[in-house]
Every structure is written in C-alpha cells, then in structure tokens.
Amino acid sequence: MARSATEIIDINLFQDDFKNMDQKFLPSVVSIISIFIYENYKPKKQFLLMTKEATFAYGEQICLWLSLEHDMSKPQRISLLNDMKIVQVDSGYDFVTILTEDGRVYLASNNSNWKTNKTFRLISNDNDRFKMIACGGEHLLLLRQDGHVFAMGDNRVGQITGNEKSSYESMINTGIANVKLIACGGNHSFSITNKEEIYSWGPNSYGQLGLSNKEISRTPCLVAFPNDESINIRIKEIVAAGDQHSLFLFENGQLWGCGFNYNGELGLGNRRSKLAKIPIGNLQQIKCSKIHNVSLAYDGSSYYAWGKTKYDKWLLPKKLDGHPTSFASASVQVLNSPITFGLTSTIYEFGSHDSISYKSIVKLFDNQDNYDVKFIIDNKHIKACKCYLKSASEYYGRMFSGNWSENDQVITDYSYETYYAYIRMLHTGKIQINHQNITELVDLANCYGDESLMKYCATFIRNDLDEQTMPKYLPLINKYEMIEMYEKLAHLYKNTRQSSTKRKFF
Structure with a gap:
C-alpha cells in the first residue's frame, strides 16, 4: 500500500517524461518521486510511482536495479513492496531508500558495495525500527525510533563519522542520541536533538557545516549560531543541499544559510558566507535538490527561488510569477523539467509551550546532571525531576506524594519510544504522534487521565x-x-x- 501524496499531483507537468506511458495508468497515481541516477557522471531521471495500492518503477536504470523488465509504456510493479505503506523516499547518486510505516528501511542500488542483489535490500532488522532516513550522495543516515542515529556508506571524508572504513553492509552507531531530525548534503550530515542542538560532521571546505574552521570533521560538532535575539532557536527544518551548502529554517520563518555561494545558492548576493540570515522571511517550507544549484521556498501563499536557474544566476530570492501550486510546478519555472523532492517522513507534532519558560524547563528533561528519578524501560533510562513532574501531571503528583521512594526508579510496561515521547511532552509541551505509537499513547492517556494527550491523539486519529x-x-x-x-x-x-x-x- 503506497502513501498518499503530500502535494497535489499535476500529471501534466510530467507529460514529456510520461509521453510514452499508457495514459490510462496515470489517473491512479497519487505520488511521483523523481530520482536522479548517475551514469557515466551524468544524471538520468528515473521514477517511483505510487498508487493507493502499490509502488511502481519507471525507467531503464531503476528497473535494472530491481530485476524488472523495462517497458516505456508500462511502469513495473514492485511486488516486494506489496501491502507496505511507504512514509519516506530519499535517494543518493547511485541508490534509493524507502522507509515503511512499520519502521523498516529498504535500499536498492547499482553499486555493488551495497550488495543489494538487484532487489530492495532490507537494512533494518527485527530489533530496529526507524522514523526517518536521509541520503547523501554516497551515504545514508537512519534515525531510530528511540532517537539514536546510525549511518552507512562511504566514509572517505567522515560523512558517517569516525575514522572507520566505509561501511555498506552494517550500520555504524554515530553516538548521537535524543535526535528528532536528520539531514544530508552530498557529503555532509546534520542532526537536531530534542533539546534543539544542531550537530554537523563531514567535509567543511566551504563552511557548509556551519563551523568556524574549514577542516573535515569526523565527529559531530555543535553548530553555534550568532547571538541574534530574533532567532527562534527551535529549528523547523535543515536542507543540506548539494555538496557544499546548507540551509536552516526556524520556527519563526527565518532562513539562515552557510557554505558555497558561487551560483547564488545561499541567496546572499555575491557573498560567500559563514552562518548568515537570508533576506526572506515568514517561510513555511524549503526544498533543494542534491544535483541542482537552486533553492525553493514557500511562505504559505507564494513560492520563491534563487541560485542557478535556466535563465541566469539569481543571487537573491525572487518571487515566482504564475502562482505555482506545488514545489514540482515551481521547479518547472526555474529548471528545464519538473523535479520532486521524494516523500518526507511526516512527524505530526501537537501541543504548545510558553516560550519564555521553555529553555529553563527543557533542561530538566533527561539531564544527567540534574535528576532525581529514573524511568527504566528495556534497560534504557529516562531521567527527570520529581518536583517538576508533580507540577506538570496529576498522575505523577499522586505517584510521588508522601514518602514514595522505590530507590527513585520507575519501571513501566510501555515501550521506551512511547514513554520518552510522553515525558518529553510534559517538559516541552509538544509530542510527536505517529502510526507506531498512537495505540500506546491512547492507552497511556486513558490510564494517566491526561486529557491534553487524549485530545492530541483524537486529533491525530480524526485526521488519519x-x-x-x-x-x-x-x-x-x-x-x-x-x-x-x-x-x-x-x-x-x-x-x-x-x-x-x-x-x-x-
């Protein structure tokens, strides 16, 4: 079972790509993912097409990767993915990965290093479930549901961390925990923790890591933004675009960038820059392609572009005319053909928090230096302060009342991922709800008498x-x-x- 489209799909945009295809098939398509595969150092566009029932491959190279017969008139059904709901698709220079609703990751490639045997290779095993993937040019990041980040692929410039050799067969633990988002450029990597800390690693010859030096960083380093009071430190999205630049979108709509800017990739005029604010505001989304030197942004009503377009270099953001209805249609205006940006792993977040007290409160959560109670789940620990939990929850107010001690430890039957999300909600005011944790969260909300959590769960269910x-x-x-x-x-x-x-x- 494929995933429904996140944008309105205008099949007419792809009429040149699909002109030889049986036109009766096209109305059933709900998602189009264009993949650029390098052959003889030139990118060739291939497709994954999704209907409500199945996923199909279209293109000579992608069919070859999957042992399918290429037919220009007929997309080929990928039987291995039957009955799987796909929540994210991303690709590198010579591989494509998908993330399924149940947290499994599959990879296909023509690179023998990945050992895919001309099919989709299952990367995750029975003990690992993931909630997000990110592909670099030749490496892959995987965000496990418990917040730990793993990496695979090429490591010649430190993009999967450490001094280990490249690792295509097994996952490398990056050592980063409590992560909520990951991103990859061509060779550089980012992670964002639940405490809003941004870490980067890989090559930094143009400052694309947001660090002060220009050296390769083989270990994740904290990215320090300038002391700008207008920055809402809660970051919404990172696009580590291309090989040599990065963009950072904050919750307040501000966009910052760093790295290479020869083609205007940063939208900062002629400047090459360390971390700097891009002169455009109130943005909701940003998109970049790994092989194009152009950036796109959306503010809720209009689309903007900058970088190397089919017309010229746009050194500053320009508002697009013609009222495009999607990033795919916006790309038509600035490039020679429409491109898509894969499927994004949608993480539904509910709730709110008083921004004045947010920074001080969040320090009480899972802090090694400041806790007096420890929740133990499957030999994993979540650290917190009883005093704050009592004030934030009537349930914990009753639990920790009187002379309760039990060695200051709590053992629970809920899964680690679900309980971590709940304790984090009590500190940050926000909770991430997905198809994997909704059942447990509803039960927890009922058991603990948490009306706010039950309301968030009900909203998630109603929308889905x-x-x-x-x-x-x-x-x-x-x-x-x-x-x-x-x-x-x-x-x-x-x-x-x-x-x-x-x-x-x-």
Whole structure:
C-alpha cells in the first residue's frame, strides 16, 4: 500500500517524461518521486510511482536495479513492496531508500558495495525500527525510533563519522542520541536533538557545516549560531543541499544559510558566507535538490527561488510569477523539467509551550546532571525531576506524594519510544504522534487521565481516519469511547457500503 501524496499531483507537468506511458495508468497515481541516477557522471531521471495500492518503477536504470523488465509504456510493479505503506523516499547518486510505516528501511542500488542483489535490500532488522532516513550522495543516515542515529556508506571524508572504513553492509552507531531530525548534503550530515542542538560532521571546505574552521570533521560538532535575539532557536527544518551548502529554517520563518555561494545558492548576493540570515522571511517550507544549484521556498501563499536557474544566476530570492501550486510546478519555472523532492517522513507534532519558560524547563528533561528519578524501560533510562513532574501531571503528583521512594526508579510496561515521547511532552509541551505509537499513547492517556494527550491523539486519529484506516482505529475508538469519532465513522461506513453496492451491481 503506497502513501498518499503530500502535494497535489499535476500529471501534466510530467507529460514529456510520461509521453510514452499508457495514459490510462496515470489517473491512479497519487505520488511521483523523481530520482536522479548517475551514469557515466551524468544524471538520468528515473521514477517511483505510487498508487493507493502499490509502488511502481519507471525507467531503464531503476528497473535494472530491481530485476524488472523495462517497458516505456508500462511502469513495473514492485511486488516486494506489496501491502507496505511507504512514509519516506530519499535517494543518493547511485541508490534509493524507502522507509515503511512499520519502521523498516529498504535500499536498492547499482553499486555493488551495497550488495543489494538487484532487489530492495532490507537494512533494518527485527530489533530496529526507524522514523526517518536521509541520503547523501554516497551515504545514508537512519534515525531510530528511540532517537539514536546510525549511518552507512562511504566514509572517505567522515560523512558517517569516525575514522572507520566505509561501511555498506552494517550500520555504524554515530553516538548521537535524543535526535528528532536528520539531514544530508552530498557529503555532509546534520542532526537536531530534542533539546534543539544542531550537530554537523563531514567535509567543511566551504563552511557548509556551519563551523568556524574549514577542516573535515569526523565527529559531530555543535553548530553555534550568532547571538541574534530574533532567532527562534527551535529549528523547523535543515536542507543540506548539494555538496557544499546548507540551509536552516526556524520556527519563526527565518532562513539562515552557510557554505558555497558561487551560483547564488545561499541567496546572499555575491557573498560567500559563514552562518548568515537570508533576506526572506515568514517561510513555511524549503526544498533543494542534491544535483541542482537552486533553492525553493514557500511562505504559505507564494513560492520563491534563487541560485542557478535556466535563465541566469539569481543571487537573491525572487518571487515566482504564475502562482505555482506545488514545489514540482515551481521547479518547472526555474529548471528545464519538473523535479520532486521524494516523500518526507511526516512527524505530526501537537501541543504548545510558553516560550519564555521553555529553555529553563527543557533542561530538566533527561539531564544527567540534574535528576532525581529514573524511568527504566528495556534497560534504557529516562531521567527527570520529581518536583517538576508533580507540577506538570496529576498522575505523577499522586505517584510521588508522601514518602514514595522505590530507590527513585520507575519501571513501566510501555515501550521506551512511547514513554520518552510522553515525558518529553510534559517538559516541552509538544509530542510527536505517529502510526507506531498512537495505540500506546491512547492507552497511556486513558490510564494517566491526561486529557491534553487524549485530545492530541483524537486529533491525530480524526485526521488519519478513512476507509483504509477504519479497521485499525475502530477497536481504539470503541474501547476508549471516543464519541467525537462516531459521526465520521458513520459517514465512512455509509460510503463504504455504497461503494460496495456499486461494485456488486454495476
């Protein structure tokens, strides 16, 4: 089962790419992922096409990687991915990776180092589940659900950390924990922790790591932004674009950049720069391609571009005319053909927090130097302060009242990932909800009497509830008497019966 599109797909944008394809197939496509594969040092565009039921390969090279017969008129179904819901797709110069809803990672390549045997190779094993992937030119980062970062691939310039040799067969633990986001450029890597700390490693010849020196960093180093009071230190997204520059989007809409700027990649005029603010604000999203020297941004109503376009070098951001409706359509205006940006692993975050007290409160969470209670789950620890937990939660107020001690340790039956997300929510006001933790979080919210968490879970379910997910959520809705869902369930049930009747009689 493929994933639904995150943007409106305009098939007409790809009419040159799909002109030889059976046109009856195209209306069923809900997601298009263009992949640039290097052959004889030249990029060639291939495609993964997703319908609601399956994933297909289209292009001579991608079919060769997967032992499929290439046919210009017919995309080839990837049977290995049948019944898998794909939540993220990313690619490097000679490989493509996908992340499934159940946290597994698959990789295909024509590079013999990856040992894929002309099919999708399962990277994760039974004990590892991941929530995000990021591909560099020749390396891969994997963010495990417990917040630990692993890496694979080429390591000649330290892009997977350490002095180890390149590792294509096994994952290398980078040693970074409590991470919420990862990003890769051509050869450089980034991670963002739950405490809003940004770490970078790899080559830094043009300052693309955001560090003061120009040397290769084989260990993750903390990126220190200038003392600018206007920066909201809560970062929203990093795009480590191309080989030599990086962009940082903050929650307040500010965009910062560093690294190579010969083609105007940073949107800073003619300057080569260390970390600097780009003269455009109130942005919601940014996109860059690893092989194009152009950047795109969206502010909620308009699209902007800068860098090396089909017209000329745009050294400063320019608002695009014509009202493009997606990043794919925006790319048509500045490049010779439409490009897509893979599928992004959507991490739904709910909640809010008082920004004045946020920095002081977050220091009380999982702090080795400041804790008096330790939660133990599967031999993993989460550290916190009883005093704060008592003030933030009635449940913990009762638990830690009186002379409670138990050696200042709490053992719980919930999974580490779910409990970590909940304790973090009590400190930061925000919680990340996904398909893997929703069942446990609903149970936890009910057990602990946490009305806010139950409200966030209900919002997640309501937004995700459709004919396909109804069998999964129906037991939860009934068990916990989520009355606000009944009306939507009735509507879906009615539509399902009508659809079934039409199939039966017509």
